[in-house]
Amino acid sequence: MNQMTTIKEVDPITLQVIRGALETIAEEMGHVLYRMSFSSIIRESQDLGAGLFDVNFNTLCRSGSTPMHIGSIPGYLRGIAETLEDGEWYEGDVVVHNHPYHGSSHTPDLAIVVPVFYQDRLVGFAGNTAHHVDIGAATPGLIIDVPDVYAEGMLFAGTKLYRKGERNGAMWNYIRNNSRAAQQLVMDIEAQVASARLGARRFVELIEKYGEGMVFGAANQLMDYAERMTRQRISEIPDGDYTAEGWLDDDGRNRDQRLKVKVTVRVRGDEVEVDLTGSADQTPTAYNVPFEGSTKVAAYAGFRKLLLDAATSDTRVPSNEGSFRPIKVTAPLGSIFNPRAPASAEARFTQCNRMIDLIIRALAPVMPEQVIAGSSASISFAAYSGVRPSGDYWVFLEVNEGAYGGRPRSDGPDSIDNLMANTRNNPLEDLAMHIPMICDRYELRDDAMPGAGEFRGGIGVVKSQRVLTPGFITHGSERHTDAPWGIFGGHDGVVGRCTITNPGKPGEEREMHSKFSGLAVGADDVMTYYSPNGGGYGDPLNRPARKVLEDVLDGYCSLEHARGVYGVAIDLDAETVDVAATEKLRAAMRKPD
């Protein structure tokens, strides 16, 4: 067979045409996957990613789903290359992979990869990842307090579900017998296979239309373009070493040991290094971050948000490896961001979000117009489960949102997925019609106000879920001790909380740690999660009095807070600002006495 010759210089018009075609394929793959799937974590939360890749594992295109997924597939592909069954790819193969020490993001995120052959030659891959409800780990759905990676459930490394188009019945049978939510797991894997095969088909059609050399030439050029754009933005940051630190609550077992996260950002010309040296050692629980599949992906995503903000820039930079090339990520082996096997590394999201938050903080002094104040920078990931009268398990995974820090031109958004997270919540009515749970409250937090500032922090969520029959809850969250930071005169936000109550036992309230595993709960027990409120940006005295009034009327700010922190006097009955009193108050507060 002829080897292809990559076209070096694809004309700018064809380049845009091929780019558009690639992006459409990725979106189509993602669409099919989440519309077809059964578990709410995929179909509602859209905890998935999909794309096409070349033989060197470069991303050609990827769906706009959850950021953690869309950057991680190349890591899986490298891991599959190390472990591939038969040692080689055949046309018609379908591989499943999730080994965290072979490139996966974490074990519940199964990748399905299909090789793409053109004229009998391997030319690339179509693949996707999706978070599955239960892969047979130590506790239903999620894990935290476990000894090692083998407690995470089924590990797949380069495992073929289909070989040369032939279904590997034994493997499907094995999967079906090792999950508490076997039916969902199997049907969702089938949805992943359908999506990957669709991508492979479209990939071949594209090559047939434009020629192999043109398609890969365009892909290379799009990577160079993304790299150029990223380097340009990095070079606008003054050279220097910028550092920030924060603390994680605990590892889910050793309650008295806070864990440090230290981020040093080294800017040199048009390159940057994120150095996590000085962060905590790896933990004995699942609270570690796989380096290839998660630490690096999160650092890249953080810079993409900071440098190539999709909402404020006129042009869309393609999602590919190009934007990663100028960014180096360092984490010492044996640290929480780069654990040694066989440490478990399943519960890794909050650490990633915190790292991004601290990259932003480190760069605040030199990028005041691009950064935002401290966000919730955590996540609440809860697994509710129980056994139905039939003896079958029900397992439900819920991602709860956070809040953003105040921003240089606007308030932090309230109750919304934060930083690396971008999932959808589950319709409460749909849930209650199908599992023995009911939501008692889903609102903005009103027990604590967000960080004050010229632009205030976002308000976190409060969500109370009641189980109707005895069951288990595993919950991973963060920031019960270290509040989101305010900046440039803005005040700090508020820490998160989690309680267990029961309407039958009024007055009893159990304050929970931010992480707990396999907690047995009784009928009508209610878990209530309060996400952290974001920090403020800028001096609260500079916040227009009218906006403070709006916040008071909307219940985001008390009268006392308006007066004491913002220096705004409000006539609540007339729903107006007392302008004269406000001027006086603010003048007095500005004058240092």
Place this chain on the structure above:
Amino acid sequence: MARIGVDVGGTNTDLVLECPKGVFYHKVPTTLKNQSIGVVQGVQGICTKAGIDLSEVEMIVHGTTTATNITIEHNGSECGMLTTAGFRDILHIGRHKRPYNFSLHFDVPWQTQPLVKRRNRIAIAERILPPKGEVAVALDEQAVRDACALFRKRGIHSVVIGFMFSFLNDAHELRAKEIVLEEMPDAYVTISSELARVMREYERFSTAAMNCYVGPKTSYYLRDLDARLREAGVTSKLRIMQSNGGVSTVDSCARRPIRILMSGPAGGVIGGGAEGEMADTPNIITVDIGGTSADISTIPGGQLKIMNQRDTYVSGYPVLTPMIDLVTIGAGGGSVAFIDEAGAFNVGPRSAGSEPGPACYGRGGEEPTVTDAQIVLGRLDPDMALGGDLQLDADLARKAVEEKIAKPLGMTVKDAALGIIRIINNNMALAIRSNSVARGIDPREFSIMPFGGAGPLHGVALAEAVSARDVIVPVAPGITAAVGLLKTDLQYEHTEAGILVLNSASDADLARINGHIEKLCRDVHAELDADGIARDAQALKIIAECRYQGQGFELRAEFPEGELTQDNKRVIIDSFHDAHEQDYGYAYRDAEVELITLRVIGSASVRRIEIPKVQPTDGSSIDRALMFVRPTTFDCGRTLETPRYDRTRLYAGDRVPGPAILIQHNSTTLVPPGYVAETLDYGNTRISKGA
């Protein structure tokens, strides 16, 4: 007797009139502040043109963007909301997903421009329990009255009522509405269970809130228009185009304005569908190209497709109301071409709009647009725009393309202009693909139908890009949407949650479903009755919206004839499997199928406009239509001496070989070399590869 279709666009208000004397077209400028002024002027103008009296008009069908514009301009009514205690912020939190993955400075429209401000969302103690809908906490009636007092104090007249699980039991919503109307007799009240009786609190509440937000203004507009028309001497019925492609009465749309949020583009799709019928071509893809955007819709077998309810968003807010399945992309004549800071060549989605407009308008625009590229390539004659009514400046167009694109990229002006066209065509082709191929439709069996004034310039290129069969150009491309208004039926829809697993449904379950269907049919009949439609002229269609148990997205399945029984429930199940296979390329034939929503659509046909046929060819030369010959550049890069023909002087059966351009008052059609344009019976045109 005469009938008029009037379609209000961003720039022009287009009218079509049908009467025994023939079919007439007319255009007046849109009066942006109050569209009704332009509509009345237009109606008067077209009647004068046709030489008929206003009193002879029997029906006026109107496509309007009034409701949509309220959502875009964020100037709807200040609303109050009563909602279940514990769930005050459902509208604020939405689905907690950000609009962008990679951004720190994004806007969240449902938080910064809420349909109901938090201060006006009042939590009321009440609770309905799933899965049966029993009352666990009675409605706190005093709290409802107190909330009304607050609304009165704040001058609020529009009240949304949305309670959790009201799709199972609407008693509390109905009672709260009664109380609100006692306390505030003039209030505009919407309850969530009457608009979309379906599961999913955020979408249902948002739908009700949107109705209250656009309701008072929209109903004022519709009633005001009605009054102005009467004042002008029109005695006809006024009908409004709805998003689902059916028309409805002023009264009904005033109560449920969410049904007309997509009134504007719907007319175009209907018009395109009707033109497909006239060309004996049931499989078409309509492409309605305007100044800033293009609306694309696929019509297989002459049947309009309705969008999945999970996709019906308006200006970022979910609205559960049936809408024609169409995609809108930022690609039109005014789309701006530019080079970004890293050197990439982009066209759109930013548009030059009508102010300053394309460079060739000479209103100060310096950036090249798609229209400018067409002029540079000689495809649009600057002296022929709108039949010469609009003078365009070719030098300014050329200068813009040269300075902003050609020079920076080191290419010729011609290549730069061709590039602009190629990129914009590709953007449209991808959107066509997402609305067809991505949903299991093979474009090779479809014809592209381009319209909007500039649409037919792009038709052949789009057909090539998506491998469509051929191109059909409507009779009057610039006015197809207005014609579409006279091509549709009265239509009403009602829904009910009917959640159950079909495979294992008991006889009692089926009886419950039959009960729901009976009620829905009753409601739909009542609406048609109110419009004075005789029962035998009312057609009802029942749809079962299903999913595999455990999935989150429903697809439409067929409902069997007559009562649902254990024997015929298979009809729903099988039709759902087929729909799943069609949409996703895969069906889980062994999985259980769950019914989620029942929908009954009632319609009554309205007489359709009849477009007169043109004279069949007498064998004479097409030179009778020849206007002049000018050089024109085609996509292949060749510049050829290209004849212009007056499209209105072509006879049915005439074949115009490319290269050629067909000119008429409101549109220009490009026939590239290698293609032949055949005039069809009604003066419509089929362009296909020349044999």
